[in-house]
Every structure is written in C-alpha cells, then in structure tokens.
Amino acid sequence: MNDTVLSVGGASPYDVVVGSDLAERLPGMLGVGVQRVAVVFSDALGDLVRPVLDSLAAAYDVMVLPIPDGERAKGAAVAVACWDALGEAGFTRSDAIVTFGGGATTDLGGFVAATWLRGVRVVHVPTTLLAMVDAAVGGKTGVNTRSGKNLVGSFHEPAGVLCDLATLATLPRPELVAGLGEVVKCGFIADPRILELVETTDPETLTADSPVLRELVERAIRVKIDVVVADLKETGGFGGHPGREVLNYGHTMAHAIERAENYGIRHGEAVALGCVYVAELASRAGTLAPQIVARHHAAFARVGLPTTYDGASFDELHAAMKVDKKTRGSQLRFVVLSDLAVPTVLAGPSEVDLRSAFDVLVGGRA
Numbered sequence: 054m055n056d057t058v059l060s061v062g063g064a065s066p067y068d069v070v071v072g073s074d075l076a077e078r079l080p081g082m083l084g085v086g087v088q089r090v091a092v093v094f095s096d097a098l099g100d101l102v103r104p105v106l107d108s109l110a111a112a113y114d115v116m117v118l119p120i121p122d123g124e125r126a127k128g129a130a131v132a133v134a135c136w137d138a139l140g141e142a143g144f145t146r147s148d149a150i151v152t153f154g155g156g157a158t159t160d161l162g163g164f165v166a167a168t169w170l171r172g173v174r175v176v177h178v179p180t181t182l183l184a185m186v187d188a189a190v191g192g193k194t195g196v197n198t199r200s201g202k203n204l205v206g207s208f209h210e211p212a213g214v215l216c217d218l219a220t221l222a223t224l225p226r227p228e229l230v231a232g233l234g235e236v237v238k239c240g241f242i243a244d245p246r247i248l249e250l251v252e253t254t255d256p257e258t259l260t261a262d263s264p265v266l267r268e269l270v271e272r273a274i275r276v277k278i279d280v281v282v283a284d285l286k287e288t289g290g291f292g293g294h295p296g297r298e299v300l301n302y303g304h305t306m307a308h309a310i311e312r313a314e315n316y317g318i319r320h321g322e323a324v325a326l327g328c329v330y331v332a333e334l335a336s337r338a339g340t341l342a343p344q345i346v347a348r349h350h351a352a353f354a355r356v357g358l359p360t361t362y363d364g365a366s367f368d369e370l371h372a373a374m375k376v377d378k379k380t381r382g383s384q385l386r387f388v389v390l391s392d393l394a395v396p397t398v399l400a401g402p403s404e405v406d407l408r409s410a411f412d413v414l415v416g417g418r419a
C-alpha cells in the first residue's frame with residue numbers, strides 16, 4: 054500500500070509519513086548539510102533498529118546513544134549522559150539526532166535534541182502505536198522529575214516523523230492496546246468517526262497489517278496536527294476552544310495515577326482512566342450528557358483498557374494533580390466535553406464533584 058504523507062504546517066513545516074519499510078526515507082528527511090547522526094534508542098529493541106542504522110550508515114557518520122527502556126529513559130540523568138556523549142563526539146549544530154522507539158524514547162531524545170547547543174535537528178521514528186499517533190508529532194519533549202511527570206521540557210518540532218506500521222508487528226499486545234487509549238481520546242475530543250470505527254471493529258483484528266488500524270492511526274495524527282498547527286506552544290485557543298490543552302484530555306488524572314503507581318502503569322492505560330474520570334466529572338459539573346459518559350466507559354473497555362482503578366487514594370491523587378501544567382495558582386483546570394468533539398475548560402471544580410467522580414473510578418459504573 055502507498056505511503057500517506059501528512060504535512061504539518063507552521064513556522065517549521067515537516068511531514069509525518071505513514072506506511073511500511075520507511076527507513077530509506079531518513080536521509081531525505083534529515084535534509085542537507087548533516088554529517089553526523091546520533092541514534093537514540095532503547096537497548097531492549099535489539100535488532101529492530103538495524104534497518105535505521107543501515108540506512109543512515111550509507112550517508113553519515115553514525116553514533117549510537119542507547120538509553121534505558123520505557124519510562125526509565127525519561128530522567129535528567131539520562132539526558133546528561135546523552136549530552137556528555139554528544140560533547141565527547143564533538144556533535145555540532147549541523148549534525149542531527151534520530152530517535153527510534155516508543156514515546157519515552159521520542160520524549161527523551163527530542164529533549165536532548167531541543168537542548169543540545171540550544172537545538173539540533175531531530176527526526177522521530179516511532180515504533181509504538183502511541184508514539185506514532187501522539188508522542189512523535191507536535192514537538193512536546195521532556196523528562197519527569199521527583200515531583201511529577203513531564204515537568205521539565207521544551208517544544209522542539211521534529212524535521213520529520215516516520216511511522217513505519219510494519220514495526221508494530223513485534224509490539225506486545227498490551228502496548229498496542231495502550232496506544233489505542235490516545236486514539237480513542239482523539240475520537241472524543243475531535244473525530245467521532247474514530248469512535249464509530251472502534252465500536253464496530255473486533256479489537257482483536259487491530260493488528261499491524263489491519264487497514265482499520267491504519268485509518269485510526271491516520272485519523273488520530275490528523276487530529277493532533279490540526280491542534281498543534283493552531284496552538285503549537287499551548288498558549289491558548291480561541292472561540293471557547295481550549296487550544297492545545299485539548300490534547301491533554303484525561304491527562305490531569307492520568308499523570309497523577311502514573312506518578313502514584315511509580316510509572317508501573319502504561320501511559321495509555323492511565324489516559325483511559327483519566328478520560329473516564331473527567332467524563333464523570335463533566336457530568337457532575339453539568340456539561341456532559343449521561344450517554345456520552347457511558348460511551349467513554351464502553352469505548353475504552355471495548356479495546357481492552359482499564360476503566361476502574363483501585364490504587365492510590367483520592368487525597369494522594371488530588372495532591373499530584375496540583376502540579377499539572379494546566380493548573381493556575383491553586384486552581385485545578387480540566388479539559389472537559391460539553392458534547393462529542395466539543396471541548397471546553399472546567400476551572401476549579403468543587404472537591405465534592407472531584408471526589409464523587411473518583412468514587413465511580415474506584416467502584417465502577419452502577
């Protein structure tokens with residue numbers, strides 16, 4: 054099947070290519086003048102990185118920057134180790150970084166690219182569903198700190214993104230399902246056709262070679278592109294739309310749960326819980342109709358994601374939510390829906406509503 058090229062406009066335009074066997078496109082995306090390329094990837098991926106290294110070796114001096122797997126990559130110490138390696142190699146502003154892996158790798162590698170010499174070119178080659186539809190696109194990069202998730206970072210747009218669907222063939226099923234969390238999120242905030250596809254497709258058939266999965270990937274990427282082109286740096290929306298904050302739907306609670314679980318829960322799983330939570334919260338605040346709240350529970354559960362949570366206490370999560378980037382002063386702010394694909398911001402919900410929505414998350418829907 055042909056590759057799909059989705060263009061991201063703005064001051065630094067780039068392409069997101071969706072297809073198969075895309076490694077040969079890398080040199081074209083890196084552009085002219087690059088001599089050295091540092092490839093940031095998790096050791097756990099083993100030989101999967103080989104086609105990327107081979108494609109680069111023909112044209113550049115290639116150095117490898119192996120990093121810890123998963124969320125362990127997203128720490129300041131890993132960034133420091135990468136900066137040291139780049140320094141020792143004499144990496145200059147005409148050199149470039151390629152990231153290969155899931156969202157943790159693209160976030161860390163993107164952050165290193167954003168900060169080394171105040172910014173060098175980066176191309177992302179996401180290898181999880183979640184990184185293809187979300188993390189690799191839009192330029193958000195960052196690391197976690199002891200206080201919470203993604204608290205240090207930068208906006209640094211890639212020079213290109215290669216979503217090679219063939220790489221999903223080796224992705225463990227729970228990781229693919231976690232990626233569907235962000236896809237379903239996009240269905241609720243902007244593209245209800247995504248929900249229809251999810252609701253009418255046997256989730257077991259959503260495999261690397263599935264045309265429906267490909268359509269879901271392309272639709273979710275389009276949602277993200279439309280948002281980041283309008284509000285790259287999350288400075289705000291207009292006409293009542295929350296701007297880029299809309300992509301944070303469900304993330305206030307999701308990030309609190311991830312931190313409380315010491316990152317032992319996948320991001321996409323936490324996003325499913327966070328979206329269910331915020332739908333329940335919106336219903337208590339009077340913005341969302343019960344049938345759309347019910348649709349949240351059903352859609353995430355249908356693809357195999359959790360919709361109930363029995364872990365940290367409300368008080369612990371409430372404290373963690375306060376460091377969310379949408380918070381202003383002591384006021385929590387949530388992206389909520391008033392209808393399908395009609396997002397708005399709910400500022401300062403009552404503690405009664407916050408607790409009562411949490412009770413549903415713990416106890417399940419009656």
Ligand SMILES: NC(=O)c1ccc[n+]([C@@H]2O[C@H](COP(=O)([O-])OP(=O)(O)OC[C@H]3O[C@@H](n4cnc5c(N)ncnc54)[C@H](O)[C@@H]3O)[C@@H](O)[C@H]2O)c1
Pocket residue numbers: 095097098101122123124127154155156157158160180181182183184187188189190191192193194203220221222223224225228231232319320321
């Ligand atoms: N910057 C953004 O806009 C943005 C958006 C969404 C999520 N994120 C971040 O992304 C991270 C989550 O990303 P993720 O879900 O991709 O998890 P991940 O990066 O932790 O990867 C999950 C696991 O999949 C393995 N893996 C990756 N590709 C594989 C493949 N093709 N075959 C076999 N195994 C493979 C990895 O080694 C890892 O163990 C979180 O840190 C989240 O905060 C960032």
Ligand SMILES: O=C(O)C(=O)C[C@@H](O)[C@H](O)[C@H](O)COP(=O)(O)O
Pocket residue numbers: 187191193202203235297298300301304378
């Ligand atoms: O791209 C965005 O903007 C998002 O909010 C996408 C989220 O899915 C993603 O998890 C992001 O990393 C969260 O950003 P943060 O600003 O809350 O750290």
Ligand SMILES: [Zn+2]
Pocket residue numbers: 187235304320324
């Ligand atoms: Zn997310």
